[in-house]
Amino acid sequence: MSIIAFDSVSKVYRMGSEEIHALRDVTFRMAPGDFTAIMGSSGSGKSTMMNIIGCLDRPTSGSYYFDGRSVGTLKEAQLAAIRRSKIGFVFQSFHLLTRASALENVEMPLVYAGVSPKKRRQQALAALDQVGLADRAHHRPYELSGGQMQRTAIARALVNRPRLLLADEPTGALDSATGHEIMAIFRSLHAEGMSILLVTHEQEIAQCARMIVHFRDGEITSVTKEQREEAAAL
Amino acid sequence: MTFLEGFRLAARGIRSNLLRSVLTMLGVIIGVGSVIAMVSLGQGASAEVTQRIANMGSNLLMVQPGRAVVRTSGGTRVAVLTVAHEQAIAAHASAVAATAPELSQTANIRTESGSHEFQVIGTTASYLEIRNTSIVSGRMFSDEEKRAADRVVVLGANPAAELFPHTDPVGETLRINQRTFLIIGVLEAKGDSAMMSADDSILVPVTTAEKRLFGTDALRMINVKAVSSDHIDAAEAQIERILSPMLPEGAEIRITNMQQMLDTMEETSMTFTLLLAGIAGVSLLVGGIGIMNIMLVSVTERTKEIGIRRAIGGTPKDILVQFTLEAIFLSSLGGLIGIAAGFSGAQLLSQAMGWAVMFSGSAAVLGFGTAVTIGLFFGIWPASRAAALDPILALRHDM
Structure with a gap:
């Protein structure tokens, strides 16, 4: 069973009298454990795709199944429950709460999941340890470097042990050396079996994924599969 | 959450x-x-x-003149309420337990310690019963002293403390409006520094106030104590009935009871x-x-x-x-x-x-x-x- 299944999904925004087709009839599958990159220039529809996959938005038509469950008919609270328990978000600009420490930021999804404070702390520390930031747990975001902030955000995404890690331009705000560090984390998570979906416009970053989906004007133009996989199959 | x-x-x-x-x-x-x-x-x-108000008792009534003195058609000035009215109420109103006149003015009080202003009330011995107070030292003035309009005073607690801070005032003298008076008693302190409190007053026989101090027989009020608080309305009606034929023409009186004041x-x-x-x-x-x-x-x-x-x-x-x-x-x-x-x-x-x-x-x-x-x-x-x-x-x- 696919973790992500799009069946002719369209998304139409209305801007005054004008209709904007952000997604046109997109059909797409992603298997559990896959590492997929979505590429496209700005305005290609990849952000809309990302929002729908992340259950932040709903398709105008067509159906979207996340982990076997139809999302189109769910209520706001049910969407929030999916985001809370099954999806981890990583954003380009980190999106950490500046007034809270790294540890408190990582704990936040667990607060909404109703985990007890003691267990929350343990799990958050474990997640920070996983990204190599255990010694920075009590620092505020402004006391951290860009790479450290993004690693905190990854720890926050991982803390509730999601089914899917959704990363929107995770290296966009970082220098290339730090970007490579972050991509190394993604690769090792993938190696441990995590499903990862990455949105980027950088070819080099997309190369880390096993499958690259190209977007243009709200449509998938091509899908590239990694050669290594085929080489391994031989 | x-x-x-x-x-x-x-x-x-x-x-x-x-x-x-x-x-x-x-x-x-x-x-x-x-x-x-x-x-x-x-x-x-x-x-x-x-x-x-509760301290004073809820079965208290006050009879007050609209104006203390009225001018009759003949041109003479007549007091509206006098001791005669008070005695008429005491004698004829069956719902009334006690009465006490009040002929009061603020007067200059002089002792060795200096000059003070206090309210001097001309009244009778029944004032104690009506105001629910008593003598702590000395005695109240007698009927004999009242008849003779003797120059005797009973001090309220505050003037006693102020005028004689260190000695027992009973037996001492003081001067009210340049006349010498003998202090015969002191009232108990009620502790209510209130309006109409006996604590701040100096009591003299009503006859003394009339003849020796203020030169008028016009009362400021007649205090009346009804038999019980259930008899207030009856007492009020009786007072009205007894007084109205006795009042000089053009005079008005006002009867207030404590319950009304409370309300x-x-x-x-x-x-x-x-x-x-x-x-x-x-x-x-x-x-x-x-x-x-x-x-x-x-x-x-x-x-x-x-x-x-x-x-x-x-x-x-x-x-x-x-x-x-x-x-x-x-x-x-x-x-x-x-x-x-x-x-x-x-x-x-x-x-x-x-x-x-x-x-x-x-x-x-x-x-x-x-x-x-x-x-x-x-x-x-x-x-x-x-x-x-x-x-x-x-x-x-x-x-």
């Missing part, structure tokens, strides 16, 4: 912007504080007045309380609007935070709860500070001005409850705006 978590979040939100939070609370603090202070002082004052006092204090409640209500309304205003600003400022919270799994309800609790937290904290400020303010005022103060738990509960309600009422709208934000747009918000 549990209620407790919501509360922790709200507390953090307030702590992180402490100065603004305190300024926001100020409206509620002032509103609740003034309610508490006013209620404490108002209840203190009304309890004191009620106590004072009037209560009515006055109720009006006062309502007025204060109105003022307090307005200030609480302003305080509430202040909280709403700040919460709206806060929601706008924290749009991105709301987006993040929504993306990582917070439901609209979680956001609603967080911001509503924050508003309630602000207002109830303001309420608590207000209660403390109100009580200490009332305490300070009562010490500075000598006002009676009474702390009431129900006022504190009411003040706190109002504060919480205000937080809820004025916080729910900004909070629902926060909850209704689209998470995608909120995340894109720059701030």
Whole structure:
């Protein structure tokens, strides 16, 4: 069973009298454990795709199944429950709460999941340890470097042990050396079996994924599969 | 998210912007504080007045002339109420237990220690019974002294303490309006520094007041004690009937009883309380609007935070709860500070001005409850705006 299944999904925004087709009839599958990159220039529809996959938005038509469950008919609270328990978000600009420490930021999804404070702390520390930031747990975001902030955000995404890690331009705000560090984390998570979906416009970053989906004007133009996989199959 | 978590979040939100939070609370603090202070002082004052009137006895009536002296058609000046009227009431009104005349004026009192002003009341021995007081030292003037209009006085507790701080005044003399009087007794202290209190007065026989001091027989009032508080109406009717043929033409009298006075006092204090409640209500309304205003600003400022919270799994309800609790937290904290400020303010005022103060738990509960309600009422709208934000747009918000 696919973790992500799009069946002719369209998304139409209305801007005054004008209709904007952000997604046109997109059909797409992603298997559990896959590492997929979505590429496209700005305005290609990849952000809309990302929002729908992340259950932040709903398709105008067509159906979207996340982990076997139809999302189109769910209520706001049910969407929030999916985001809370099954999806981890990583954003380009980190999106950490500046007034809270790294540890408190990582704990936040667990607060909404109703985990007890003691267990929350343990799990958050474990997640920070996983990204190599255990010694920075009590620092505020402004006391951290860009790479450290993004690693905190990854720890926050991982803390509730999601089914899917959704990363929107995770290296966009970082220098290339730090970007490579972050991509190394993604690769090792993938190696441990995590499903990862990455949105980027950088070819080099997309190369880390096993499958690259190209977007243009709200449509998938091509899908590239990694050669290594085929080489391994031989 | 549990209620407790919501509360922790709200507390953090307030702590992180402490100065603004305190300024926001100020409206509620002032509103609740003034309610508490006013209620404490108002209840203190009304309890004191009620106590004072109750001390005097609720079966007391006062007969007072509209004007002390009227001019008849013949051109002569006649006193409206005299001792003759008082004796007529005592003799003929069956519902009346006792009567005492009052012929009073403020007079200059001179002793070795200096010159003072006190109210001098010409009356009879039954004054003690009617005013529910007694002699602590010496004796009351006798019928013999009254008949002879002797120059004897009985001091109230305050003049006794002021004029003779170190010695027993009984047997000493003093001068009232340049005439020498012998002190024969001192009244007990009632401790009610009230209007019409016997504590501040100097008593002389009514005949002495008439003939030797003030040169008039016009009484200021006739005190009447009914047989019981059930006989007040009957006593009033009898007094009316006995006096009306005796009054000079054109004269009017007014009969007041303590129950009426009590009712009037209560009515006055109720009006006062309502007025204060109105003022307090307005200030609480302003305080509430202040909280709403700040919460709206806060929601706008924290749009991105709301987006993040929504993306990582917070439901609209979680956001609603967080911001509503924050508003309630602000207002109830303001309420608590207000209660403390109100009580200490009332305490300070009562010490500075000598006002009676009474702390009431129900006022504190009411003040706190109002504060919480205000937080809820004025916080729910900004909070629902926060909850209704689209998470995608909120995340894109720059701030």
